[in-house]
Amino acid sequence: MEVRGPLIRFGLLEELLNLARANSLWPMTFGLACCAIEMMATTAARFDLARFGAEVFRPSPRQCDFMIVSGTITRKIAPVVRTLYEQMASPKWVVAFGNCAISGGPFVFENQYNIIEGVDKIIPVxxxxxxxxxxxxxLIEALLKLQEKLTGVRRFPVPERRW
Ligand code: SF4
Known part of the structure; x- marks a missing residue:
C-alpha cells in the first residue's frame, strides 16, 4: 500500500491533465491548400469548433497542441512542416486532413517528383x-478521436446503425 498509494495519485493527476488537455486542444494556424478552407469553415458559426474548446488557433508552434496538415505537401514545403512540428511542445498530435496529406491526393502520378506521398513520411500522424x-x-470527428485518445472515453457515441 505504501508503494501503490503515490502511483495511484500520479495516475489520477495524469487523468486530470489529459481531461484538461482534451477539452482545450489548440490547433496551429497553418494551411497548405484547398483543404485549409474546410478547416477554416470548421471554426465559423455553422460548425462552431469552439463547442469543443479547439477554436484557439495559435500563431506560434510553441503554443499549439496539435497540427492539422490540410493540403498538398511539396518537397519544398516538407522541411517547413517538419520544423514546425519539431518546434511544438510535447505532448503534441497531428491530424492528416484530406487525401493530399494522407497520400499525395490527385497530384500523384507516374514520374511525379515534387509531391510527398503522405505527411506520415516526414512526421508521425x-x-x-x-x-x-x-x-x-x-474534422470535428477527428477532434473527437483525439479527445478519445487522451481520455479513453468517446464523448459523443456514434449512434448504432440499424439496417
Ligand atoms: S485533398 Fe488535396 S486537392 Fe483535394 S481539396 Fe484537399 S488539398 Fe485540395
Missing part, C-alpha cells in the same frame, strides 16, 4: 481524415 476535401464534420 495520429488521425487520418480522408476526403478531397473532407467536410468540416470530418
Amino acid at each position: 495520429d488521425v487520418y481524415v480522408p476526403g478531397c476535401p473532407p467536410r468540416p464534420e470530418a
